[in-house]
Amino acid sequence: MASISVPVGGVPTQAAPRPRLRASDFLRWSVDHKIIGVQYMVTSFVFFLVGGTLAMLIRWELLTPNLDLVQTGSQYNSLFSVHGLVMIFLWIIPMFAGFGNYLVPLMLGAKDMAFPWLNAFAFWLIPPAGILMLGSMLVGAPEAGWTQYPPLSTLFSGDGQTLAALAVHLLGISSILGAINFIVTIKNMRPAGMSYWQMPLFVWAILATSIIVVMATPFLAGGLTLLILDRIAGTTFFDANRGGDVLLWQNVFWFYSHPAVYIMVLPGMGVLSDVLTTHSRKPIFGYKMVALSSLAIALVGFTVWAHHMFTSLQPALRIPFMITSMIIAVPTGIKIFSWLGTIWGGKIRFTSAMLFSLGFLSMFVIGGITGVMLAMIPFNLHVHDTYFVVSHLHFVLFGGSVFAIYSGIYHWFPKITGRMLNERLGRWHFVLTYLGFFFTFFPMHFIGMLGMPRRVAVYLPEFQGLNTIASISSFVLGLSTFLLVINVIISLRNGRIAGANPWRSLTLEWATTSPPPATNFIGDPVMFPDPYGYGMPEAAAYLESIDRQFGAPARPPVTDKPAPGVTVVESGD
Amino acid sequence: MNSTKVGPRTVVTLIIVGVLLIVGGFLISQATPLIFPVEASAEARQIDQLFRIALLIGGAIFLLVQGLLAYSVWRFRARAGDLSDGPNIHGNTTLEIVWTAIPAVIVVVLTVLSYSVWTSIQSVKPDEQAVEVQGARFNWAFTYSTPDPRDSSKTLSFKSTELHTYIGRPVRLEMRTQDVIHSFWVPAMRIKQDVIPGRVTEYRFTPVEAAGETYPARYPIQCAELCGAEHGNMIAWVVVHQTEDDYTAWFNQEVDKVLNPPADPVVRGEGILASQVYPCHTCHVLNTETLQWAGNVGPALNGVGDRAAGPRSTATGLSAADYLYQSIHEPNAYLAPGFGPLMPQLNIPECETRSIVAYLCTLTSSGQPACTVELPPECGAGAPPEATPEATAEGTPESSFDPSAPPSGEGASNPTPEATAPAADVTAEATAAP
Amino acid sequence: MSNVSVYHETEAHAAHHPSAAERSDNLKFATWLYLASEVVIFAVLIATYVVFRLHNPEVVAQFHEGIQEWPGIWLVSINTFLLLSSSWAMVMGLRQIQLGNRQGLIRWISLTALLGTIFVILQYVEYTELSHKGITLYYNQDSTFTDYGMRFYAPTAFHGFHVIVGVLWALYVVFNARRGRYTATNYAGVEVFGLYWHFVDVVWIVLFTLIYLV
């Protein structure tokens, strides 16, 4: 396996000075988008570990059909409620906001976001919201799930529900502010000469995501306002016995939360588009279709919300949502086949970033197929709110988003820190994550179809076998995360010097030192006209000039790859 | 894209791959018996068939994508030392149109199939057996109605914690909830419907004979919508009898119980609680010999007689019996210290409430009843059944019930009917359902 | 390596100073995006009202009859005119600064803030009046308007909150104007406040018709 084919030459690797940042720079208010980006990423990763711990507790409880780890069903309910809320609102969404913050201005050759102060403000809403969210478990179980369906959430759940709702409210405001910033930056801060069709696909994905955030998140804000009023001000918007309507919440909530699924997965698809092209040394296949399918998904995503309500919506109203939900499979399919077209015929380097992207492709397809199945009303009637759905959403959000995040971390870590992550550890991380993930969640399809509802702490004994497999695999999955943590800690100090452009990528964020200086670029950045122009003669020259100006990567250790200069040219047929 | 022209070799390759994919998808789709519970309803057969088609297509797509991925990874891996780039290919319009069109066609096919199955399973069937379902935290109760054997202008109904039916009889459930959203799901029937506060929802299925099943067959009913702490324990059972006669036998037995309740209100009340048709046991602890409940949302009920006669009576100014009665009928009028207003209005009929109060009065440490309750005459001997304002909307499904069947007055000195109308005021509007 | 040598000096003076025009365009676009999300929040609150109006026309009719007897409708009409006038004052102020007249700007925006303040005060008076009639935010079992109040107060009070924010923002604009921060070519701050204020006005135009008239 040719791991990283980074070129080495006689160019001094430390040619350009790299800014020195101390840890304390990341602990205080800063308006530099790069620092904010790292703040986002580290904060959300901490919450990922918290959410992951909760997940481990959930799986531990489910090892046996009875209550054993937790004392009461309420405790179990608050475990998975907070697990869901943390993973969605404090991990995936802010993590991608972090990637966006770090990368969008760099990819556009801008010096910063359009509104640096607003950017910092949006970030600093997250830590208090996170504290509120975790605190909610202490003051009284928020036991209504992340969907917070009333009347369970309004009349029965503990006081923690109010705190959790407030936390989500804050996080919603944070992501709206962030999204406004992204849209303005992308529209107005592109360098002269970069048209929309020359933006990297990650930027396209962030644009589509931000449009969804601006239009959809306020639905949640409005709904949560009513929910909080119901809990603390004596209103009865969602109390059917006193003039309210419980389906109002479901409609408003899913009007946000279905698009929110795309908020969580579109940036991942953007990461994938960039990683796959770079590491298979081939242009993205069908650039415009990939970019436009993001927008199509964003648009159609607004019309499918009620497929989460196939068992509660009035029967006659279910059909249109089946149709739109089916339609949305088409742009998703375009993306998957375009990615396959991209790697087909390329020169695939099996770097850790690439492995996770390939893992995304292979796992996301399963989530996509079960997604289409779930859109079929008759089948949905059987598996709605069962472990089948749990499995589906984890294939999309873990097999999709989290694999993309891992891939992005391996891909952009050199840019952010100036050092490479350890590839050997990275490969172990991938193998354990891939297997642990698959064997945790794939059996859940069967558990669900056989008759186990989701969100239960006790279940019929016949499901124990499959649940045990899932739980044990989930512990492997949980432990695999620490390989990344260890890798990051080791590599920060001892990682190989990355140089400006270790992956020899053509997008603009690599055309500067690693990490970039405070103003991102030295003088005006020089853009390569085609961000995915791999295989063009000019590209080689462009990449070489980057290495010359900003520093080439250090020579990899001999054990990690074949000796340089030994060229095994493939003979073809 | 390895050949310059679409020659015969390419066509043959494509055909072989296509056939392999379809065969693979078919093999995958044959695994369904392993991953589904028994097919116990006509709807289950249709849905499983639809799922097998979806799994065939999905399996083929799965094999296609994973196959392409595996092949690319193996075939296009960069060989050691090969530092060159891939070809500068930006796309291929034909190919892009193809992979947009094929998924589009597939989803159209699946939509049409789903639509036809959907219209079929939710259509109104002839001669449906109507049963009312009451969901409450955390149990299910089923109410059967039938003409009163002594006065056919009136309706007699009884509650059960099991849903009884028999093979071939279409069932229509009218579902209501007393508190939060529940979801009625019988995995063996493949159908699920939420039970929503403020609404009446419907659930239809037709039990069919399943191979290798022994009858009467029991299938679990799960609550599939998170409803609180005991959500996972909210399980009831569908009992499918093999023949109508078996079913009628069960039904008559239940009617008998209604016609001949125990004369002693204490015994009667204990029986009502033990049957668990009301969800008392999910929230209140009652550790006596016969009733092993475990719940801790509400106050414990052992020793409740002492407390009713003592501190509660002082606090509310009511007699012990009146206090207990109020606690059941207006649960939030006085809250026992340390508990919130969580108890729903259970709409327990008068006679049953009084019987329960009578039983609760006996739960004292000394064993001496803290209070006694006299059942009013209409619950007692020889009185005509309570008038029920409206008959069941769907008429009487139980044509087999013989109104002249003599009540077997076993152990009951006062064989008096106790006609209940638990939801008489809502039965009429249930017909408004589409 | 010549580029490397310029590295430090570039960094030293390269703090990004976008031109006034760029800043104005960024600010305006961001404000429009923010307003787009406000549209959605208000829509949720208004939708709860509209759906209620559709299913319980008799309660709303009763409310309409009620406010004809109480000073209600005239109070609200005065309020509506106040808000319309304040919007007019706002654009007149913007025109003044476009013409380079800073004193004019201060006068008009102060008028805007004043009108907004009176609006809030009158709305408070109206709320007091209505709560005496049994229209309360909480579910009121003792009134015929059991669950009408919450649907009435949620959108109107949320709007009132926006007016209060707008008044504070207007005062901030006046403060900035006195410090000479706006000129005939640099008035993005005023314009952006204007967008917000007019939006609040538009919401009231819709609310007034939907709640008090229809």
Added chain:
Amino acid sequence: MADTNQTPLEDRPGSPTTDQPLDPPEQTEAPPVVEGFAAARESLAAAIEEAAPAAHEDQHAGPTHYVGNTTVLFGRVIPLPVYTVVFIALGILTLFELALAEVFPRGGLTIPIMLLASLTKAALVVWFYMHLNSDSRVFALTLLIPVVMVLLATGFLMIVPIGY
């Protein structure tokens, strides 16, 4: 199919690569790569020139059209103090609505007319006071998309019967 699609890369002689090892420093003057880079820079410069005027065209430049008592409508300068005229129109429409609601008896069309009047008022404010008539069309789009969306969503909520 384009030609480039057909040829497997490894079969193409002299296929350009981006992964070729950098030459050692003493050979950096190797002409082909530098020429390639120069070509890239040139095309970039051309692109910049092409796009530059358009990029800053719709920027804000000085006072808008509403100076003094004239306004520009459809490209013509008209002696019309548009802000004040709009204000008067808003007042008249409000009075009209009030009259419909409170003075005249309610008829079949009263409600649609009032809604229409309020929509007109909103449009007047948005169009003239919020300068959508002269500002970027993107702003109009930014407003229009969520408005259409929430109208559809509200419409959906309105057709769902209560207590089906």
